[in-house]
Amino acid sequence: MTNEQADSAFQALHDTQRAARMLYMDLRDAGDAAGAANAKLRANRLQNEIDNLINKELADWQEGAENVIHELSVAAETARQAVAQVEKDVKNAEKVASAMKLLDSAITIAMKLLG
Amino acid sequence: MNHGPLKNRVCLLAITAGLAILLAGCATVDPHPFQQYAAAVKEAGDGLDKVLVQDIDWSRDKYIENVLDGSVNLAHTAILDRKSAFTVSFPESGGVTVKPTFYQLQDARVTLLNLNEATEKYINLLGTLAGSTTLNPKTFDAMAKETDASLNSIIKKLDAQVPGNAVHLFSVGSAEIARLIIEDKRRDALVKVLTESQAGIDDYCLRCLKLLMILDESLATDYSAKAMVLEGNFSKISLEKRAVDPKARSAVEHLLQLNSDYLALVHALKSAKNIYDALPQGHRELLKSVQKQPTGFEAIKSLYEEGKRLKSIYDELNKPAAASTAKG
Numbered sequence A: 001m002t003n004e005q006a007d008s009a010f011q012a013l014h015d016t017q018r019a020a021r022m023l024y025m026d027l028r029d030a031g032d033a034a035g036a037a038n039a040k041l042r043a044n045r046l047q048n049e050i051d052n053l054i055n056k057e058l059a060d061w062q063e064g065a066e067n068v069i070h071e072l073s074v075a076a077e078t079a080r081q082a083v084a085q086v087e088k089d090v091k092n093a094e095k096v097a098s099a100m101k102l103l104d105s106a107i108t109i110a111m112k113l114l115g
Numbered sequence B: 001m002n003h004g005p006l007k008n009r010v011c012l013l014a015i016t017a018g019l020a021i022l023l024a025g026c027a028t029v030d031p032h033p034f035q036q037y038a039a040a041v042k043e044a045g046d047g048l049d050k051v052l053v054q055d056i057d058w059s060r061d062k063y064i065e066n067v068l069d070g071s072v073n074l075a076h077t078a079i080l081d082r083k084s085a086f087t088v089s090f091p092e093s094g095g096v097t098v099k100p101t102f103y104q105l106q107d108a109r110v111t112l113l114n115l116n117e118a119t120e121k122y123i124n125l126l127g128t129l130a131g132s133t134t135l136n137p138k139t140f141d142a143m144a145k146e147t148d149a150s151l152n153s154i155i156k157k158l159d160a161q162v163p164g165n166a167v168h169l170f171s172v173g174s175a176e177i178a179r180l181i182i183e184d185k186r187r188d189a190l191v192k193v194l195t196e197s198q199a200g201i202d203d204y205c206l207r208c209l210k211l212l213m214i215l216d217e218s219l220a221t222d223y224s225a226k227a228m229v230l231e232g233n234f235s236k237i238s239l240e241k242r243a244v245d246p247k248a249r250s251a252v253e254h255l256l257q258l259n260s261d262y263l264a265l266v267h268a269l270k271s272a273k274n275i276y277d278a279l280p281q282g283h284r285e286l287l288k289s290v291q292k293q294p295t296g297f298e299a300i301k302s303l304y305e306e307g308k309r310l311k312s313i314y315d316e317l318n319k320p321a322a323a324s325t326a327k328g
Helices: A005-030 A033-114 B004-025 B034-066 B074-078 B101-130 B137-160 B164-235 B248-288 B298-317 B319-323
Strands: B080-086 B086-087
Touching: A005 A033, A005 B164, A033 B101, B004 B137, B034 B074, B034 B101, B034 B164, B034 B248, B034 B298, B086 B137, B101 B164, B101 B248, B164 B248
Parallel strands: none
Antiparallel strands: B080 B086
């Protein structure tokens, strides 16, 4: 059942239940106790159907969400490894700095020669 | 004629200019969109959880009301049964387990918290990669100082007349080059992570949108049940007594406050929906920005604004006046 289908089903049940409740209130206010009780009974039955639909949607959602949690955990692990890799490269950067110092020495010699 | 000092200066300026061009061409990853994206994800997750908590409360109230008015059988819905070792089940009716909705909502909340935790962990790691926190600035400072000392020693030896500005650029040069090497690694890592995780973010948002839809339905039915109880209390008081009976006024006051709460909750759901609709596009914008492709960050900017809006809505909902009416 797609999101739209589930929501359409809910909307239909909700609209019908609202109509049953309005009817219940109107009949009750008009003093028609038996009619009001019948309308209330139907509203309660519809409530049961609505609860069943929502419960089913929630159960389906949970099942799907568990898979997404796994997917996101894999993404987080990939990102964590990438962070670790970049941190390792800080050491490489230190090597670059050492090379730069050697280059500085070479420049010193070159400048002496130029002078 | 001795051209030594002039040649020295030309040599140093040439190196300095080369470094300046190199630095200008390799801009670092801008961490700002990543921070805004992380803030929006956090606000959306928090907002969704706050609405869920409120709905659990309303759904629980509805269940109690239904038991009290006889439309739900307490024994058939609330007496738990041990089925096997360490396994307790809700009662069954016609082969179907009958579990009140608020329990399902509680279970969904635990899943949502895990879902948000996994997402936030991922987003925060992205932020770490995009920011400068993984790199120890002290390391670069030390490198810069060492290089500085090295250059100063050259200048001392050669007694070269080097402009101050050139010394400054050159002295940090090697540290900056080192930093750029890290930035390139960082960018490569971000491109890989963002590309590989797009499907996960798409799925995450779809799941959250689905939950928003369920919550919208659940809130509607729980609101109606609460409103019916308040209306029922009001209708029990005869027309002649309503003007003087404080219970009549109280029922109306509670219904109006319930309406305010419900409207705010729906507003929060709608705001969260806007965020989850835009999060996948925002994620794509992050990738574009890292790849230096043109992006105006429209989705991220609107995500950030919507996140702030959502926070203000549920901050308002959390005020004591709203909380008290939830039980109305």
